[in-house]
Amino acid sequence: MDQMTQVHMERDGEVAVIVIDNPPINAGSAAVRSGLLSAIGQFKEDAVLTAAVIIGAGKAFVAGSDLREFGLPLAEPQLPSVIAAIEACGKPVVAALHGAALGGGFELALGCDARVASADLVVGLPEVTLGIIPGAGGTQRLPRLVGIARAIRMICSGERVDSEAALSLGLVDQIASGDLRAAAIAYARRLQGTKSRLSERAVPAVDEAGVAAAIAAARRAGGRNPAVQAAIDAVRSAAVLAFDQALSEEREVFQQLRLSAQARALRHLFFAEREAARPLADAAAVTGAVQRVAVIGAGTMGCGIAISALDAGCDVRLLEQQAEALERGTARIQDYYASRVAAGKLKAVEAAAREARLQPTLDWSLLAEADLVIEAVFEDLAVKQAVFRRIDGLARPGAVLASNTSYLDLDAIAAATRRPQDVLGLHFFSPAQVMRLLEIVRGAQTSPQVLATGLALAQRMKKQPVVTGSAFGFVGNRIYSAYRRQCEFMIEEGALPQQVDAALEAFGFAMGPFAVADLSGLDIAWRMRQAQAGQRDLQARYVDIPDLLCDAGRLGRKTGAGYYAYENSDGKTHRRSDPQVEALILAASAAKGMLRRSLGDEEIVRRALLSMVNEASLLLAEGVAQRASDVDVVLVNGYGFPRLQGGPVFWARERGEPALTAGLDELVGLSGPGFVRCELRHVLNQEG
Template sequence: MAVQYSVHDDVALLAISYPPVNALGYEVRKGLLECSGKAFADQSIKALVIVGEGKTFPAGADVSEFSKGTTAEFPLTEVIAHIEAGPKPVIAAIHGTALGGGLELALGCHFRLAVPSAKVGLPEVHLGIIPGAGGTQRLPRVTPAVKAAEIISSGVHLSAQAALKAGILDRVIPAGEDLRTAALAVARSLMSSPLDSMRVSGRPVVGGREALSELAALKSVVAKKARGMKSPVACVEAVQAAVESASFEDGMNEEMRIMFELFTDPQARALQYAFFAERQAKKVPELQQLSPSDRPAQVQSVGIIGAGTMGAGIAVCFLDAGIPVVLVDMQQAALDRGVGYIQHTYDSKVKSKRMAPATAEKRMSMLRGALDYGAVSEVDLVVEAAFEGMAIKKDIFGKLDKICKADTILATNTSTLDIDVIASATFRPDKVVGMHFFSPANIMMLLEVVKGKASSKRTLATAFALAGPLKKVAVMVGNCHGFVGNRMVYTYGAEAVFLVEEGASPAQVDGVLEKFGLAMGPLKMSDLAGLDVSWRVRQVRRELACDGHPPK
């Protein structure tokens, strides 16, 4: 049973059990409708509690149904409407994450409480759509309309305390208190309470029509940031509809219209393809069902060789993950610039209120600069981020091999060079791996884990597992010239250069592609990464071709 029904004196407990994340698939929707109907009809039941089994409250819709068409069976909008209109109070007891349809379900309940570690949000925008089960209409009825539009158009996840402050949650229970016990107590306290004021759909939009001017301004900001993406702007428009519509039902009709328009758009299909592709990338066959000796090693300290823009950005990634970093460069001036870059990154976050000063100070305290490789002798992982030249990298790896402890993993951030040749400079080729970050490393999400012919499963598993704390999307790639990302860049980068040679200006070329949706044009990207890096890559390709071994 996807929804387990149990009775606790005069309260019915509906426990959703649909591993791994209790997605609101067909069986869950059907179970919620049937079990809530059963409880509403039972005269001995005075209130209901909805809770998730396992690690989370429903973490969203079952996205796999999008391509199957089964979302039309027991639609979530009807399930939520049935629960909200019911004659008895329904309490949503949230742990883990209540995202997308999970939060929409909670908003259809009459009371929402959560554990302190819970998170809520409406991230449908990342799939090229808007919340389609009342999220755009109910959220602005519990929090100010502009706040609701910001939450929905960004897809941000809110902490329990932030959601409580925003009015999305009614209570956050103390840490350590049992969620179900607390929810049953709340249910009993609400048994005789009138339900009309607790039905979110019956409330007015917070801020009323006075919010329209702020929403219009937000729409302009979102459109500028969206770079051609339709769903972020549509999210704001759906909240505007909540303000402008004569009734909740009219607003729901407009939400449905916008949702259908987006759902059939190529952008949504592309984003949903990317969504599934990211998850498929995590399923590396050789890293499934690892033996104890092959499982990821604990990385509690990291050394980074090279304090340039890339090395400093990689350092920020590890510091943000709470992992101490030793940043090494052979030149004091270069080291100072690298440390300065990291400090500036955190100062900017503090200034924009994206980070507390104490947090920034703590992260900088985990950073140590050094001018000697000996400073990384005891770290668990070294990431080399030096110039893109094989002789330089082999020299560095040969030195690290002698200095670092025997079980230290040696990773290279090379964007194009042969991992096996680099590994040949060591007596531990099984512990050599590629970890290719993309510039700027502390912003771009892709991490290529490059497999050498001698890289052990434990080495690969460790590098791959680091993507989680580093907040990266890891992709396992083979050892070929340019790997995956740069092999694609070569082609469209060359075409961009041909256009300039034929008379277009760099600004024109980049402008067209940025209007199309790229965050940065290919020529700007080359400037950011460093034209010297591109030059070095071309020299290597030329040398390989001259040796009779063209790039694979």
């Protein structure tokens, strides 16, 4: 579409109505910017026109810039030039805002003389979450409306503000009670030709204590994101620099950050997450309606799934076999909602409404009422098959039958029913009510409608879905297992758990693999290894250190000892390295005749990440992962891979084929028999 079709000007008497029409979200592309600049020029030169309204066609005002431009030289005109033309035109311009006005769209609105909103509006400046800062005056105009402290909080967190909050903060001047276009035109007429530039307003008096608190909170939440400090500096400059100087410095920092490795990684994830959530071509069937959900199992995971369904507006039957287990699960859900109310995260009336939709029961015949049944029972194939045989005899025809299995063969579970086409995997991550990732596992016979229903439910639950094929561990657990196995190789060769964890935490992981193992419990993986012992390749390299720890009763935090020793003080659990673990590891290496050597942090990180890349490429070759970018979505959202590093596939592509090939050559030699080397083309294919 050219600029004439993306932006056009209409007339309502003496008021120009400039319409942005760039579906689906009116992204601020080069053509939109050019069209706006041309329309503002026409408006300025037309003596009959006394005011203008800028409005978006379709479902949004401008829901952001076109991020695909940000890795390239930006085409002219750039957004600051458009806003400068609005300020310089000498006649008032009103922004009519509906749907979303985000990023550059909100900066465009702030460059206007007034803002009229519809009730469905959300506004915000999410640039920092993409590794950049607002680059068209957002860090300068917003503080003039809300003050330095509030602007830091909004910009550094990427907070989205609804219409009522926007009105109370002064971000909009009016909420339209009827037709938005008519209300904005009427508001423009009331301005009687008077400009009201935010650039000419003074910044409210600075509350130093409030600013300090906002900065501290932003730094805590922002972690290693360099855009956080850059945004803090830019916002603070609004109070001490002349507007034009501060605006120029903001743009310079924006231009530097948008080309940074962190910004590239975050843009990659932005598109990858949206692609993963898009239904596959053959899943575009009409989805089944899901209102009544039955959750089987009232343990931690089952309760988390039940909460997710309640929060999504579903009616939930929570089933158990034993009254005591059901009572514990019900209390867990009630305690969760009570804590949300106490923390001010949820209104008491809404919490009560959600709890009212919960029906705890021991009566399995109620499965007949459910649109979707999901089991969250013990991770054992025989147990799950028994549960599904029972579900099959009770659930209504057409109901979706879902398993929360995290490792097991979905097709083997589906085979326990007479309707494998209705079975799919919904692999939630713990705690299910908090974690965004949801692996949607497609069995060999899962119907397109059932798959589409799973995707729609994920969206309703505000989860990040990724569709996978059915294979042991699916995408996430299989890659994480390869990563953990390589880390175990390294402690057998010469590293210690605390060194491996420290190196990977320095890379950006929230926790290293051995601290994670202690947190989740070493016995979980131990049981899995025992179950698979008969299938293990006896020639493959096998590290028995985790088994030795479990044999010694060191099962992780819950027993006070695992790879680390744990102490409780000040109401917190503290971990420390344990000489007993070091002695056990040294003895294990000696028992295999291994001469231990020193491993540097760079080698630790390189080998750990290469193991992920290798396994990801194998999964792509097998068709378990649908696209390479899905791997990054899974590892970042479910396994603590640092977001600023983009995921293992992004990391691999940044390094290039020669370095990866050399790294895999090393990995093959160090990993020994049983290591299957991938073909790198699967992860390096930029379309995958």
